[in-house]
Amino acid sequence: xxxxxxxxxxxxxxxxxxxxxxxxxxxxxxxxxxxxxxxxxxxxxxxxxxxxxxxxxxxxxxxxxxxxxxxxxxxxxxxxxxxxxxxxxxxxxxxxxxxxxxxxxxxxxxxxxxxxxxxxxxxxxxxxxxxxxxxxxxxxxxxxxxxxxxxxxxxxxxxxxxxxxxxxxxxxxxxxxxxxxxxxxxx
Amino acid sequence: xxxxxxxxxxxxxxxxxxxxxxxxxxxxxxxxxxxxxxxxxxxxxxxxxxxxxxxxxxxxxxxxxxxxxxxxxxxxxxxxxxxxxxxxxxxxxxxxxxxxxxxxxxxxxxxxxxxxxxxxxxxxxxxxxxxxxxxxxxxxxxxxxxxxxxxxxxxxxxxxxxxxxxxxxxxxxxxxxxxxxxxxxxx
DNA sequence: AATTTATGATCCACTGTATATCATAACTCT
DNA sequence: AGAGTTATGATATACAGTGGATCATAAATT
Numbered sequence: 001x002x003x004x005x006x007x008x009x010x011x012x013x014x015x016x017x018x019x020x021x022x023x024x025x026x027x028x029x030x031x032x033x034x035x036x037x038x039x040x041x042x043x044x045x046x047x048x049x050x051x052x053x054x055x056x057x058x059x060x061x062x063x064x065x066x067x068x069x070x071x072x073x074x075x076x077x078x079x080x081x082x083x084x085x086x087x088x089x090x091x092x093x094x095x096x097x098x099x100x101x102x103x104x105x106x107x108x109x110x111x112x113x114x115x116x117x118x119x120x121x122x123x124x125x126x127x128x129x130x131x132x133x134x135x136x137x138x139x140x141x142x143x144x145x146x147x148x149x150x151x152x153x154x155x156x157x158x159x160x161x162x163x164x165x166x167x168x169x170x171x172x173x174x175x176x177x178x179x180x181x182x183x184x185x186x187x
Numbered sequence: 188x189x190x191x192x193x194x195x196x197x198x199x200x201x202x203x204x205x206x207x208x209x210x211x212x213x214x215x216x217x218x219x220x221x222x223x224x225x226x227x228x229x230x231x232x233x234x235x236x237x238x239x240x241x242x243x244x245x246x247x248x249x250x251x252x253x254x255x256x257x258x259x260x261x262x263x264x265x266x267x268x269x270x271x272x273x274x275x276x277x278x279x280x281x282x283x284x285x286x287x288x289x290x291x292x293x294x295x296x297x298x299x300x301x302x303x304x305x306x307x308x309x310x311x312x313x314x315x316x317x318x319x320x321x322x323x324x325x326x327x328x329x330x331x332x333x334x335x336x337x338x339x340x341x342x343x344x345x346x347x348x349x350x351x352x353x354x355x356x357x358x359x360x361x362x363x364x365x366x367x368x369x370x371x372x373x374x
Numbered sequence: 375a376a377t378t379t380a381t382g383a384t385c386c387a388c389t390g391t392a393t394a395t396c397a398t399a400a401c402t403c404t
Numbered sequence: 405a406g407a408g409t410t411a412t413g414a415t416a417t418a419c420a421g422t423g424g425a426t427c428a429t430a431a432a433t434t
Contacts, residue, residue, distance in 0.1 A: 011401060013411050035222060038390060049413040054392065116303030139361055141354075144346050148366060152339040159331050167328075174326055179335060183370045200380055200432065225421060236382040241423070 018056055020046035022067045025060075026108060033113025034064065061117075068109060068118055072125055075099070075106075079153065080129060088181045092173040099157055100169055110158040119154055126150040136184070145184050152180050205243055207233040209254045212247075213295065220300025221251065248304075255296060255305055259312055262286070262293075266340065267316060275368045279360040286344055287356055297345040306341055313337040323371070332371050339367050 024046035028037050039060060043050045057063040078098045082091035099106050109118050126146050136142040153176060160172045167175075211233035215224050226247060230237050244250040265285045269278035286293050296305050313333050323329040340363060347359045354362075 011411070013400065017412080039392090040390070051393075051414085052412060055411075059391090116306070119303070139358075139365065141351070143350065144343065144362065147346055148339050148342045151342045152335050155335045155338045156331065159334055163330065164328070171326075175331065179327065179370050183366050198380070198432065200430095204380080226423090227421075238383085238424075238426095239381055242380075245423090 014056075017046075017048055017052060020048055021053065021056065021063060025063055025067055026105075029064075029112045029114050030108050034060075034117060035113065037113075064114060064117060065121065068114070068121055069125075071105065071109065072118070072122055076122070076125055076129055082181055083134075083149075083185060088185065089173065089177045092176040092181060093169065096157075096160075096169045096173045096176065099161075103161065106157070107161045110154060111162045115158065119151060122154060123147055123150050140184065149180060149184055156180060201243070204233075204235055204239060207235055208240065208243060208250060212250055212254055213292075216251075216299045216301050217295050221247075221304065222300065224300075251301060251304060252308065255301070255308055256312075258292065258296065259305070259309055263309070263312055263316055269368055270321075270336075270372060275372065276360065276364045279363040279368065280356065283344075283347075283356045283360045283363065286348075290348065293344070294348045297341060298349045302345065306338060309341060310334055310337050327371065336367060336371055343367060 021042060024042045025037070028041055028045055037060060039053050040050060042060070042063070043053055057066070075095075075098070078095045079091075082088050082095065085091050109115070123146070126149075127143070130142070130146050132142075134142060136145050156172065156176050156179065160167060164172060208229060211229045212224070215228055215232055224247060226240050227237060229247070229250070230240050244253070262282075262285070265282050266278075269275050269282065272278050296302070310333070313336075314330070317329070317333050319329075321329055323332050343359065343363050343366065347354060351359060
């Protein structure tokens with residue numbers, strides 16, 4: 001268990017170790033499914049001691065959450081304007097542009113072994129980000145719209161990164177808009 | 188490793204043991220996430236010996252695949268007519284009716300700890316079930332349509348089973364039709 | 375009824391998790 | 405820059421789960 005002393009947040013060693021562990025997990029997730037990654041794998045990759053791991057994270061799940069949560073918040077920040085704006089196509093284009101700009105990261109997170117875990121975290125954060133009072137069609141409960149909208153947007157982006165190398169940003173933005181956004185808003 | 192003798196398929200004991208193991212896993216998946224289920228758990232629940240397990244399945248994944256594959260094929264058989272038929276709403280209604288008729292089973296499989304594993308198997312089987320020559324809108328690659336269509340249909344049904352207790356079959360069929368099917372076909 | 379073969383009980387080697395201890399190295403603060 | 409604080413690595417231990425092997429027994433097939 002990590003000591004909760006007053007300087008644990010500022011100590012350079014702590015930051016270095018945590019950065020090493022995060023980078024190590026990110027690298028390993030590219031090579032094999034998340035479930036197969038052991039704590040010893042992470043420590044070896046990070047160049048840290050085994051017991052040290054537990055001073056920062058109780059298990060592998062927590063590290064992944066720590067790693068993914070902030071990246072997901074970033075992506076979500078780019079996605080939220082879409083439903084608000086009048087021009088949803090422009091919003092989709094901006095979102096796809098952002099993902100393309102971080103292709104390596106999102107390929108790893110969305111198409112690697114951690115994908116299903118990421119989907120859950122995405123939906124969790126999306127539920128928090130969307131206000132309860134947000135209007136939705138009378139035939140479509142808001143919570144279901146959030147779940148399906150988030151999940152299928154992930155599917156589209158993940159497919160693009162994995163199989164859609166020949167599709168331009170404009171093309172995938174059109175698909176995202178017509179397949180995911182429009183059915184929920186133009187209802 | 189299971190002996191591949193000539194009678195392993197017919198022997199009543201083999202069938203009984205495998206049914207026990209499948210039923211045991213099905214029961215356990217209701218109580219905790221799939222990843223947390225050990226082979227000893229399954230054997231205890233099934234009332235079989237530990238070593239016996241390995242005569243039938245090399246690991247837990249294989250047993251789950253064995254269990255889920257046939258159920259998925261069933262559900263997919265009910266879902267395929269939707270895109271073919273003229274009246275997609277009726278197809279959606281039939282699909283929801285089937286799921287409602289096996290509510291316990293699908294709640295377990297779609298909303299339990301094995302859900303993400305199931306989604307992958309669904310998409311795998313859907314890819315095999317849809318002929319390559321199936322027409323799709325010019326702006327939407329067929330493979331992406333299969334992936335997103337399958338995945339979001341699962342999301343809708345899973346949400347219905349988990350949170351949508353107050354929605355009727357007719358209502359969820361309308362949602363499935365307008366949110367998932369229509370955007371892909373009426374494009 | 376005779377033969378074949380699946381089963382259950384037990385044992386083992388191996389891997390990974392989770393924690394504790396302690397000397398050392400590195401950081402923070404004055 | 406030096407004193408005090410604290411994270412780190414190395415090492416040891418207890419424990420849980422895996423994948424198999426062996427063998428007497430029970431049950432199925434023929």
